Amino acid sequence: MSMERSRRDRFSNVAPTAQEFKVAVLLAGLFFFLITPLVVQGIVAWTISGDFALPNGHLLDAYSGLLHGHFGAGLRRGVANALPSDAVMWVLTVVGEVLTVGAAGVVGTWMRDRTGASSRHGLATPTQAAEALGVPRLRNSAEVIRPDLYARSGRRGRMGSK
Structure with a gap:
């Protein structure tokens, strides 16, 4: 497997x-x-x-x-x-x-x-995520966790520029 x-x-x-x-x-x-x-x-x-x-x-x-x-x-x-x-x-x-x-x-x-x-069902609340991972780790990984909210400006996607 x-x-x-x-x-x-x-x-x-x-x-x-x-x-x-x-x-x-x-x-x-x-x-x-x-x-x-x-x-x-x-x-x-x-x-x-x-x-x-x-x-x-x-x-x-x-x-x-x-x-x-x-x-x-x-x-x-x-x-x-x-x-x-x-x-x-x-x-x-x-x-x-x-x-x-x-x-x-x-x-x-x-x-x-x-x-x-x-x-x-199955998703953690923000408080539970902060408890499990810690606030600094969440802030450092914000663009990966929620790319729609915390995407870096000027960054190209996988497919290249628009």
Whole structure:
């Protein structure tokens, strides 16, 4: 392995970009938005009858019932009849959706901050650079570190004069 390759690997940024986070958040949001009514239905069935009921094998029936505004479709008849009215279930579903969106927002923000996406991840602040290298060394190397700010006047670039 050459020195150049190891240096390139060492300095490459592997943090996810902001676009990758947007796609991941949208897909996760869609999943949680679609699954929340079924989970609320299962939790309510569990509190009433002691049996956490999901529409196993009848997922299309359950979503068809939800599209028509009815909970309990796809569940066993005894569990479906024990559920409260559809209005109560929709209120509980809205509360569940709000909690899910809030939790997803908190987790997404934490993940973005943790991985450093859309930030200056890996760059030192001026104070940290001064601590690590010392102020005299930073001043002597200013034209190398920030050539856009501290370039020597009258100096030719690599390609020659303009």
